[in-house]
Amino acid sequence: MTDTPPRPRGRRPGREDTRAVIKAAALKLFSSVGYDKVSLRSIAREADVDPALIHHYFESKAELFARTVLDLPMDAEAIVERILAGPRNEIGANAIREFLDAWDSPGGARERFTAMLRSAVTDDTGRRPMSEYLSKEIFAPVAEALGHPNAKIRAQLAVSLILGLSLTRYILKLPGMAGAKHSQLVEYAGPAMQHYLVDSW
């Protein structure tokens, strides 16, 4: 732990302070390095806390990413479970629906997501925390659960599909894409996602 200067009211660093210090360190590393190359250990080092303490406050790197970068209580494992629930031929549609719900719900991730997409597109430093997070924590686990040996490329294709949809719907606002209802987009894009994540190839 660093020596903290004496505080005016004499309060000692508490639960919330430690959480905040960890979150600030995580946000800094995810933003500057990406998702894949950041470890909980490197976040602990950046925050100057014991790695065990991070596990005390956060379940996983994925949760820490969602709480800091996305600023949402997004639970990647629960999303993967929901995508896989139900019949195999509905998995692609489930995946599209999960994202539309996450983007368009009140207090949803749309603003944050499009801001990250904008910065990734203009930045050109090879930082892509959002794409890496989606690929690693959501789409690759889905493809792996279905027994596909080529889960990595499937996950990256799924990311390309999701980025293309959000780009044309929320940023470029192509009339048909911006005006489509959730149920329509699920019907249109579900089979494309089904091909990437589920079909044999």
Next chain:
Amino acid sequence: MTDTPPRPRGRRPGREDTRAVIKAAALKLFSSVGYDKVSLRSIAREADVDPALIHHYFESKAELFARTVLDLPMDAEAIVERILAGPRNEIGANAIREFLDAWDSPGGARERFTAMLRSAVTDDTGRRPMSEYLSKEIFAPVAEALGHPNAKIRAQLAVSLILGLSLTRYILKLPGMAGAKHSQLVEYAGPAMQHYLVDSW
């Protein structure tokens, strides 16, 4: 025609000057207004030339767009024909291959294309000349030729697929997407494009 000031060598405006004036006017309008809302008539007005003169130099609005904004002798009608040539079940794959060839060939459109994508993403003024051009001149004609009444939304979905692929391959450089061969990407993404452009729905 505007009165041109006397030139040092006394040369009168010739073929190439008129072409250049038309191209400059077109580039300005496409960049500031988009593709759909620009007409050959408005370009003639901007260039201060007779509309018939534009037809003398350029076959169509699509050619003028390709020659100015894309800076390529890209022939949209020929691309549509090549996509539709051959068996119906290969149309999606043909479309993916056409774009990979256009992007990755020597002197190809990749730099120009990614620059336009970057500017569309950051601009946020609703200008999207590239998406409108691709939708109107390439994908909608393909879907219409196949007899689909919902060609517009199909074309916009095809644009979303193409933008997602180029974003993840050329800008974000996700390892699997950036490292894939043309034949692999055609195999992966062809069926998704086939669903958007060809399958019944």
